[in-house]
Amino acid sequence: MDKCEATIVGGKTRAIITVNANAIPTRKRFSLSHEIGHWHHHRGKILYCAPGDIGNPGIADALNPERQANDFASDLILPTFLFKPLALKLKKPTLPLVREIAQEFQASLTATYLKLVATDLFPLVVVCHGQTGRRWFRAAPSIPGWWFPRAELDADSLAFDMVFKNAPERSYASKIGAAAWFEFRNSDRFEILEQSFHLPNSEVLTVLTLPGDAMS
Numbered sequence: 106m107d108k109c110e111a112t113i114v115g116g117k118t119r120a121i122i123t124v125n126a127n128a129i130p131t132r133k134r135f136s137l138s139h140e141i142g143h144w145h146h147h148r149g150k151i152l153y154c155a156p157g158d159i160g161n162p163g164i165a166d167a168l169n170p171e172r173q174a175n176d177f178a179s180d181l182i183l184p185t186f187l188f189k190p191l192a193l194k195l196k197k198p199t200l201p202l203v204r205e206i207a208q209e210f211q212a213s214l215t216a217t218y219l220k221l222v223a224t225d226l227f228p229l230v231v232v233c234h235g236q237t238g239r240r241w242f243r244a245a246p247s248i249p250g251w252w253f254p255r256a257e258l259d260a261d262s263l264a265f266d267m268v269f270k271n272a273p274e275r276s277y278a279s280k281i282g283a284a285a286w287f288e289f290r291n292s293d294r295f296e297i298l299e300q301s302f303h304l305p306n307s308e309v310l311t312v313l314t315l316p317g318d319a320m321s
């Protein structure tokens with residue numbers, strides 16, 4: 106299982122799925138669901154899935170098998186018909202509230218935010234940074250493309266302090282000028298909310314809540 110987070114070896118009617126026993130429970134659940142996704146979409150193949158493939162939101166190509174397996178896993182762990190009613194009750198998508206939903210579904214906070222972004226109920230952009238810059242981001246489908254996050258963290262952002270100085274997470278979202286996160290013309294006219302949490306490997310995921318009228 107070196108360099109491999111999970112595998113599926115299957116025939117026509119049966120398969121054996123193996124997942125990394127050292128992973129945390131939410132990760133094991135996601136890996137298992139990812140492999141079931143391969144069973145659904147790519148039956149008959151032997152697949153060795155790397156840690157960087159399982160749950161990687163940075164795979165842009167919707168036809169990539171790893172992306173298909175991740176989308177399947179998201180739908181299995183966070184089914185829309187159960188998730189959406191809870192999301193509709195959220196007044197604000199703050200970390201403590203979304204963390205409660207994540208625990209209810211035994212999903213990671215990242216997977217839960219990605220699902221929330223996909224529901225298009227809130228003007229959200231989630232963006233992941235490490236010390237060498239932006240890793241990936243996802244925006245709610247109704248948000249216009251010019252809300253494209255900067256590659257580098259602004260030194261005024263709390264996320265900067267979290268990535269480079271290991272500052273702790275805050276329980277509330279802070280206001281910040283949109284120009285700190287977006288570089289389109291007149292971005293300085295907008296104010297947004299920023300809240301971040303730590304991920305493994307010194308990465309930080311930031312949840313940006315845009316003004317309500319940012320959604321077209």
Ligand SMILES: [Zn+2]
Pocket residue numbers: 139143152153154155158159170171174
């Ligand atoms: Zn895979």
